[in-house]
Amino acid sequence: MEDRSHLTTLKGAYDHKMMEVTLRVRRYAGEGARAHTETYTVDVPVTATLLDCLDEIKDKQDGTLAFRKSCRMAVCGSCGMRMDGGAVLACKTAMKPFVDAGHTVTVSPMGNLPVIKDLVVDMAPFWSKIRAIKPYLDTGGAKAPEKEWRVTPVQGHLVSKEALCILCGCCVSECISMESDPDFLGPAALAKAYRFVGDVRDGDTRARLKDLSGAHGIWDCTRCYFCNQRCPKGVDPRDAIAKLGAEAFREGLTRDEGARHAKVFVNSAHKGGFLRETELVPKTIGPVAAITQIPFALQLARAGKVPNPLAPHKAKDNAEVKRLWKLLESQAPKQKERANSGAPIDGTES
Amino acid sequence: MQERYAYYPGCLASLSQKELDSSTRAIAAKLDVELIDMPSVTCCGAGDIHEAKPDYHLHLSARILGQAERSGAEVLLTICNVCTLNLRQANSKLQNDPAELARVNDNLKATGIGGYNGGVDVRHLLWEVSQGEGYDRFKSVATRSLEGLKVAPFYGCQILRPAKMLGFEDPDRPQSLERLIEACGAEAIDYPAKIKCCGFPIVLAREQVALGELVQPLQQATEAGADVMVTPCPLCHLSLDAWQKKASDHAGADFKIPVLHLAQLLGAAAGLDEQTLKFRRHITRLDDSVKGKLRLPSVVGR
Incomplete structure (x- = not known):
């Protein structure tokens, strides 16, 4: 190689130190075929990502290996797959730490989506859920501004995390509620929904929240936080779902069992301090459905697990909490913040 | 500590x-x-x-x-x-x-x-007793070995994820419960669902969805041959223990696996008795074989 030592700023760029990476890859040839695992060993630069290793396998060892890829820089969201059971972007996952630890990783397709071939999943159910939440701005009949919507940085920041989503599906892959209820809208679609509910230019907030509050919506989330843990872009979908819950409460949309459940907790805090467990069941699922739970409740009561409803546990000094609740309710915004259509935000004429 | x-x-x-x-x-x-x-x-x-x-x-x-x-x-x-x-x-x-x-x-x-x-x-x-001085202190009081007891650790979600809020250990490969189970002289059973969800937050509002989630750890712990499960979370405990019969019906199975609170497992190894640990308050009862393996004084002395 020619002497490039004068290129001091690029030092390291020509450093081709290599390492050997061994991968176990889940292979599946398609409908009717049996899935199996194959082991590959590749020689790659020490800077190699999981995607670099898969490319090396496909180029030099086995052209039949199927996986999606495009941008190679964690922007396009194509290369979501599971490594050791957890969803990652292949292009964002450096392999050196695993080599150093002497650990052979296992690569498999994402979960909660049908597998087409090898590491390629069918994203159709994913897209249909994204479409279901109406992923575009609806001004709610408000006249479009003459020039542009004026959105302050603070207002824009309301949805800045959710706007980072690259639709890779890593969160959906790990969603536990979706494993149990495949119709659950799931973390990606709900984070996208908040991206519009929280958008100060959007005027369809109430209708959106009404749709999202029903079956398979906001209140299906079991708060396992796998989505936050797996998202490669810091969207924190679970936090977005919680924001939708708060917006639904602000709009008074609290008919769903999940919202009623949350309401019992909110009220318990200033009506005694601790959760009123005996109120939780009837107030969540309604008095009629609660009757069907009586045998179950008696079983719990026999083990001493049902606190006395007539003498509920009371925390000391709970009057403080009641005052705090009243003060905060008086401070809470009653309406969603909206963008100012056309008015300048810096005091000068545009 | x-x-x-x-x-x-x-x-x-x-x-x-x-x-x-x-x-x-x-x-x-x-x-x-x-x-x-x-x-x-x-x-x-x-x-x-x-x-x-x-x-x-x-x-x-x-x-x-x-x-x-x-x-x-x-x-x-x-x-x-x-x-x-x-x-x-x-x-x-x-x-x-x-x-x-x-x-x-x-x-x-x-x-x-x-x-x-x-x-x-x-x-x-869990964090205080599974490492450092707290762990040493526990080791010194864990005088009653629970040898022969197979324990399936169940972490639950909100002590592992999101790691940036919790950050005590690797959320995908936690070891704190295993370390304590071994310190008790018992054997830790491994199974994939130990880091998954018990379904408790939605068990009232979405019972069927929650039961589908709950089945996974119960099934895997049972199949792996565990005598008991142990969890650091009373919500997971309530789900795994009190909703176990419903999960059985949901899965068409017959789960009968007692679930211990972490403090109960530590207490048993530290020589505490039923009077304090109150296993009688569990819905899924501990049978005599499990009680024997926990070496509770009331059973051992009988």
Whole structure:
């Protein structure tokens, strides 16, 4: 190689130190075929990502290996797959730490989506859920501004995390509620929904929240936080779902069992301090459905697990909490913040 | 490990899961640490207040953390995953955003409530006894070996994820429960669902979805040959224990696996008896073989 030592700023760029990476890859040839695992060993630069290793396998060892890829820089969201059971972007996952630890990783397709071939999943159910939440701005009949919507940085920041989503599906892959209820809208679609509910230019907030509050919506989330843990872009979908819950409460949309459940907790805090467990069941699922739970409740009561409803546990000094609740309710915004259509935000004429 | 903790048992250990509270107090006494009671604290909101009324959750947490601070303790000790995450989420905001801390303190002051200076850490019992000096102390009191007992650790969600709020150990490969199970002389059983969800937060609002989630750990722990499961979270416990029959019906299976609170397992190894550990308060009963393996004095002495 020619002497490039004068290129001091690029030092390291020509450093081709290599390492050997061994991968176990889940292979599946398609409908009717049996899935199996194959082991590959590749020689790659020490800077190699999981995607670099898969490319090396496909180029030099086995052209039949199927996986999606495009941008190679964690922007396009194509290369979501599971490594050791957890969803990652292949292009964002450096392999050196695993080599150093002497650990052979296992690569498999994402979960909660049908597998087409090898590491390629069918994203159709994913897209249909994204479409279901109406992923575009609806001004709610408000006249479009003459020039542009004026959105302050603070207002824009309301949805800045959710706007980072690259639709890779890593969160959906790990969603536990979706494993149990495949119709659950799931973390990606709900984070996208908040991206519009929280958008100060959007005027369809109430209708959106009404749709999202029903079956398979906001209140299906079991708060396992796998989505936050797996998202490669810091969207924190679970936090977005919680924001939708708060917006639904602000709009008074609290008919769903999940919202009623949350309401019992909110009220318990200033009506005694601790959760009123005996109120939780009837107030969540309604008095009629609660009757069907009586045998179950008696079983719990026999083990001493049902606190006395007539003498509920009371925390000391709970009057403080009641005052705090009243003060905060008086401070809470009653309406969603909206963008100012056309008015300048810096005091000068545009 | 601290000499004294501001003790926050949370709702469940104070109400329906009292066996967790009595076991925790007893194991703390064995470890020679003081638990300071905070009689005016409220519920942490269980994620529900955080979701429905986030600002109320922040203020309630500040009130709880402020009381812990005034007790003179540096650490608020939790025995529930959900309390741990909820209080840590609020604490992180209050400690890292001076403007928010000032706003919250103004509101607390306006309603006659003592403020919070950001000087308390929130830590779970599991973290305190599974490493460092706390682990050594536990080893020295774990005099009754539970040899022959196969224990399936069940972590639950909110002590592992999101790691940036919890950060005690690798959320995908946790080892703290295994370390303690082995310190008890018992054998830790491995199974993939040990880091998954018990379904408890939605068990009332979406029972069928929750039961589908609950089946996984029960099934895998049973198939792996565990005698008992152990969990650091009373919500997971209630789900795994009290909803076990419903999960059996849901899966067309017949699960019969007793579930222990972490403090009960530690207590059994530290020589505590049924009078303190109160296994009789469980829905899924411990049969004589399991009681024998736990070597409870009442059984051994019989």
